[in-house]
Amino acid sequence: MSKRKDIHNSDIPVVCRACEARHRGVCGALTPEQLLKLSQHTKLSSVKPDTTLLEAETPIDAYSNVVRGVVKLSKLMPDGRQQIVGLQFAPDFLGRPFQRDSGVSAEAADQVALCSFPRRILEQLTEESPELEHKLHEQALRELDEARDLMLMLGRKTAGEKVASFLLLLIDHMDPEGNDDTDTVSFELPLKRADIADFLGLTIETISRQLTKLRKAKLVEIENNRTITVPSIERLRNVSGDF
Amino acid sequence: MSKRKDIHNSDIPVVCRACEARHRGVCGALTPEQLLKLSQHTKLSSVKPDTTLLEAETPIDAYSNVVRGVVKLSKLMPDGRQQIVGLQFAPDFLGRPFQRDSGVSAEAADQVALCSFPRRILEQLTEESPELEHKLHEQALRELDEARDLMLMLGRKTAGEKVASFLLLLIDHMDPEGNDDTDTVSFELPLKRADIADFLGLTIETISRQLTKLRKAKLVEIENNRTITVPSIERLRNVSGDF
């Protein structure tokens, strides 16, 4: 990031100037010229909750950066059982490089903003800049780490620990700006109960009961079903099983 | 693979000639010269079941290819609960590129043979050959896909479906040579019951009961607790939940 400080801001395409993807996301690997080229083909869009963004089994012809909101990656069993296998937050990259169908589908969890570009462009840029492939590789490794954390959670944690872990995961990923190092946070749940259940391998009813339990134990406060306040992250972590 | 047919075999280092990693693994990205350079620093080793290969939280200074056997990647909770988050079969690459600690530890599940080399060498080769990074990227994406399949399994499948899926996973990964397109296979279980339990998020007793159930349903035959025969892969798939 500091490496780019010397570049005058006017070299940066207007649409990219305020975008997180340029700092923490894959676009950070691009030169101003490449960024310009890319930005000429990008399309910003905003979609409603539960809009399907990628279908499993369907090869994709566009990639996106998540600019705002939360995207659910999910897998479906033939009989309808569903598991959310990952959540993507801004500025994550969305879409499987190298064409292989990844077998997951992607849906907006809440109001989501995307910055999309055709597959062809990304492929060109990858070829001329190994640093871009490196960024994508790093994102893949990061997602792999998260997937494995989730496996531990799904396989070995109790319902209560799962819900606590989920809240902590949200706190970790959302607005890293508002990180004032305090032990207390407040935020909007981007997922509805049904999504949380599909993420944690539980049922809606169990999510509801566990949240009530956390509320009665004064570990969280809940307003309007969606606004969560965690008075002490520390205390919440104590019931997450993570130490 | 066909691209290398024209290279005379004598260009290939002796230790690499019969190695799967040269074909399906990461070494396939290297030129004969690079392979030679690498092979001068590699060390072949063979380790007993349950030997620790990588410790979580400990940065690694060597990478390996799995040449024979099965390696368990696992995560541990502070109170001792354990989850196996991945299994690596020959010729998988073992070790996290770019130094970051991945938080998993690796143990031999059965008798394992490794081909190891110092981190420095891999880093040098990655710098001079983007194709190598590409191979590593592809392996990361493959592992990510597998991790997500496992998440669906851990979160949504019944004990019976989990055990059936596990056997199918083994059939998929083991000796792709012996794949004579028949519907019946026979193989040795590389994991003991306790490992299977940690992999599937169940207990030893449940594994045992589910195997007995499969045996009584004539879906598998079991000899000496370790030798499995599946008379019809098709029928086993029918109880795996995968369609």
Next chain:
DNA sequence: GCTCGCTCTTGATCTGAGTCAAGCGAGACC
């Protein structure tokens, strides 16, 4: 040969989360 330790199986019982069912509150639409 005998014992020890390890892996695995089987049975009896318990329990955490699922299932089924009812009801509430809030926004959307008529």
Next chain:
DNA sequence: GGTCTCGCTTGACTCAGATCAAGAGCGAGC
């Protein structure tokens, strides 16, 4: 205002898999 739908909660009951307990099989070491 009334009714529908959707998201959520709560209670009663059920059940799949965990837990607890006993014992069998088998190879290693003495």
